Amino acid sequence: MKRILPITILFIFLCQLAQSQYLHREGKYIVDGEGQLFQIRSMGLGGWMLQEGYMLGTGGFAGTQHEIRALMEAAMGQERTDEFYDAWLANHCTKTDIDSLAAWGFNAVRPALHYNLFTLPIEEEPVPGQDTWLDEGFQMVDELLEWCRAHEMYVILDLHAAPGGQGKNADISDYDASKPSLWESEENKRKTVALWRKLAERYANEKYIGGYDLINETNWSFTGTHPNGCDSSNEPLRELMVRITEAIREVDQNHLVFIEGNCWANNMTGMFPPWDDNLAYSFHKYWNGTDKNTISEFLGWREQYNVPIWMGESGENANQWFYETISMLESQQVGWSWWPMKKIGSVVGPLTAVRTPEYAQLLDTWRNGGTPDPDFCYQTLMQITENLMIENCTYQPDVIDAMFRQQTDDTGKPYKKHEIPGVIAAPDFDLGRHGATYFDKDFINSTGNAGGAAWNQGHSYRNDGVDIEPCSDESPLGNGYNVGWMESGEWMEYTVEVKETAAYRVTVRVAGTAGTGKFHLAVNGKNVTGTVAAKATTGNQNWTDVTVAQVILEKGRQTIRLVVEQGGFNLNYMQFSDPEPTGSVPGKATNGYASPTGSAIYLAANKSFDQSVTPEAQDFRLKVNGFLEGIDELTYDTDDPGKLVLGLKKN
Known part of the structure; x- marks a missing residue:
């Protein structure tokens, strides 16, 4: 022992x-x-190695793999079905995926x-x-x-x-x-x-x-x-x-x-x-x-x-x-x-296999109890196996960004490179957390069940809270998707590179029957357009232009925020064009707002003030709820030369 x-x-x-x-x-x-x-x-x-119906779009009529396979065999025979599964297993996960x-x-x-x-x-x-x-x-x-x-x-x-x-x-x-x-x-x-x-x-x-x-x-x-x-x-x-x-x-x-x-x-x-x-x-x-x-x-x-x-x-x-x-x-x-x-035709994972029109037709045939043509079924399914290869998938950078970069970085990151003059597609707002690069009323599902909350009403293009759907606008300037279901207070931010300081013509592509929509553009936090009304159209996919002239942008990297003041319209893109010298643009106030404490009013203008001139309080009148309010002093904002600070008299 x-x-x-x-x-x-x-x-x-x-x-x-x-x-x-x-x-x-x-x-x-x-x-x-x-x-x-x-x-x-x-x-x-x-x-x-295991198919679940919801990933293939067959969940409503064939949820299990053996049911999916049975449909295929009934349509195109065992030999072709075996060929499909061989290609599926070979292409779904490869060295390039890893x-x-x-x-x-x-x-x-x-x-x-x-x-x-x-x-x-x-x-x-x-x-x-x-x-x-x-x-x-x-x-x-x-x-x-x-x-x-x-x-x-x-x-x-x-x-x-x-x-x-x-x-x-x-x-x-x-x-x-x-x-x-x-x-x-x-x-x-x-x-x-x-x-x-x-x-x-x-x-x-x-x-x-x-x-x-x-x-x-x-x-x-x-x-x-x-x-x-x-x-x-x-x-x-x-x-x-x-x-x-x-x-x-x-x-x-x-x-x-x-x-x-x-x-x-x-x-x-x-x-x-x-x-x-x-x-x-x-x-x-x-x-x-x-x-x-x-x-x-x-x-x-x-x-x-x-x-x-x-x-x-x-x-x-x-x-x-x-x-x-x-x-x-x-x-x-x-x-x-x-x-x-x-998955096939989904935005919730890092990779999406393209769902072809033929595949949608095949699913409809099965869903309605029909038997598809054998050759059509075979060709359609073999195309799906080709689409599964990572080289043919759509990469969803927003998903990976949320899982990794955003864990330590609370700032935004450009989703696409935007240059002005140029066009900015509305769905191409910056990557980042909710409240940092976008704000949407419905942006998460914490209800306890799979269908409890739609964080993206359109379930297209991106997996953030902003509601995005396929767009049928005939204009070639968009990216094929638009932002919809917009509500008051929602916004999106875009990092842009402005090539030259100039006054730009901004064309915003909108659609919607309500005719009540309103928005403004803010650059680095400053409203540069004032409130803009979205025109009514004859349908949510019938598009028209809303134009704002002489919007001044400074050269360099800027952050543009589109703010929805009142919902009821869809947004396709913003085009910045026709730059002209800022000297030819008349100065005007774009908006005003109260300080957080209510002790001052900020008056923003489209151009910088000449700070060699001392502003006088008697040159301004401030009416609140029909009553004149006294102005104690006028100063220039230290961070923004295009902003006046109206200090209110204390009662």
């Missing part, structure tokens, strides 16, 4: 030494091989695995109770790992679709209610355990495997009345998680195991205390508030059980929500993973 004890201690020490080379648990935090706190910043690769994620700031990816890329369904096994292993899924993970390793990025394996499916929300796991679920079949459970053991055996010594996310978003009622298990006790879930963990530890002592609860990951009843020394708990966060209180329960468990927590999936919201949520999570040393990298 005296000889065995040191050997046992040495074995434990060697295991701990090996584990320290990987992401691992150290107390209540996840640390890297150097023992430093590792802030996971991950992107979920949802839609690649290179881009690394360049944007992500240090991990979370691929959503469908078990059927790795093994056969139990119904198709030639020998019941045995496992047929498929090369395709393992080779895809191998290749993904190679791409990530080059950037020292981690791959967190996420079993998104377990054998049989793990939830009544069928789209998430490709659950087929006509077959036994994961929870209704001991054989599906056994296959799930075997799959994880196979994965762990293959990747046991891979440093850049970040961990194993055992079962994604179980939503099953084991007990209770909620159909998705939100009030359920979770003994079967815990039991299976323990079985999987034990199978992993038979072949892999190195990697983190991530545990999700029931009710889309967040019902942790019965999931504590932890049963493994290298384990972390994962919660998901959608459509709720962005303050610390929204995760207080998980923070409490972190403290109580001295175990790490990870926000393993979030997204599907406005850029401002992204900024606020990530900021809050990182302030609490909680890592995160966003969802998803790509």
Whole structure:
């Protein structure tokens, strides 16, 4: 016994030494091989190895992958359908995608695995109770790992679709209610355990495997009345998680195991205390508030059980929500993973696959119960697989800006290069936080459900709160989109480079039937146009010009803000043209406003005042609510030579 004890201690020490080379648990935090706190910043690769109907636009009639595939096979046959899926898997995630994620700031990816890329369904096994292993899924993970390793990025394996499916929300796991679920079949459970053991055996010594996310978003009622298990006790879930963990530890002592609860990951009843020394708990966060209180329960468990927590999936919201949520999570040393990298015809992720008119037609045919022409179906779907390649996707810089730059920088950044003379498309306002580069009445969804609030009424072009829609204006000067649904008090800012100091003709392209819209332009905070009325047109896409002459702009970088004084119109673009010398422009007051304390009135003019002339109070009369007010003194504003300060007499 005296000889065995040191050997046992040495074995434990060697295991701990090996584990320290990987992401691992150290107390209540996840640390890297150097023992430093590792802030996971991950992107979920949802839609690649597992299709969910809402990402493809089929959610209303074919939510699950097996339903989507059945439609395709009925329309164009199995051979062409296989060809489509081969192209989908090849193009959806490539080395260039991973290179881009690394360049944007992500240090991990979370691929959503469908078990059927790795093994056969139990119904198709030639020998019941045995496992047929498929090369395709393992080779895809191998290749993904190679791409990530080059950037020292981690791959967190996420079993998104377990054998049989793990939830009544069928789209998430490709659950087929006509077959036994994961929870209704001991054989599906056994296959799930075997799959994880196979994965762990293959990747046991891979440093850049970040961990194993055992079962994604179980939503099953084991007990209770909620159909998705939100009030359920979770003994079967815990039991299976323990079985999987034990199978992993038979072949892999190195990697983190991530545990999700029931009710889309967040019902942790019965999931504590932890049963493994290298384990972390994962919660998901959608459509709720962005303050610390929204995760207080998980923070409490972190403290109580001295175990790490990870926000393993979030997204599907406005850029401002992204900024606020990530900021809050990182302030609490909680890592995160966003969802998803790509969808078809959507602006909520960093990459958008173009939704073609033909694809929209195909979806309409299926939605209405029709069967499309086989050749049309094939050609349309193969074009979508081409559109999935990152080189053909639309990059959404506003999403990435909110997730990374805005975390430490509260200033604006040009969305596009704007020069004057020139045209500024209304949707091309600066990148930045809400309240810094734009202000919109509806800019976030924190209602608790997916459709609870539309932060962008048009859901086009950008993912900020400003409401943007496709534009049908015949004028070639716009960018194909316009700002709509504008309300009083909303505004957008544009950083511009003015080529020369001059008085410019400003043409603003507007549409709307109300005829009550009003706006003004402010440069570096100063109203330079006065109130401008938006003309009424015969429709919200029937456009006309509103012109403001002799607007003086100084040479250099300036910030122009368009302020909606009264809503009821759409905006396409602003054109700045016909520069003329400022000396030929008569001076005039553009607007006046009270100081915050009400002790003074600021009078702004379109030109700088001659400060060699001393203004006299008796030259001005100020009437407030029909009564004359006394002016104590007149001075020039120290920051703006085109502004007078009228100091009011104290009563």
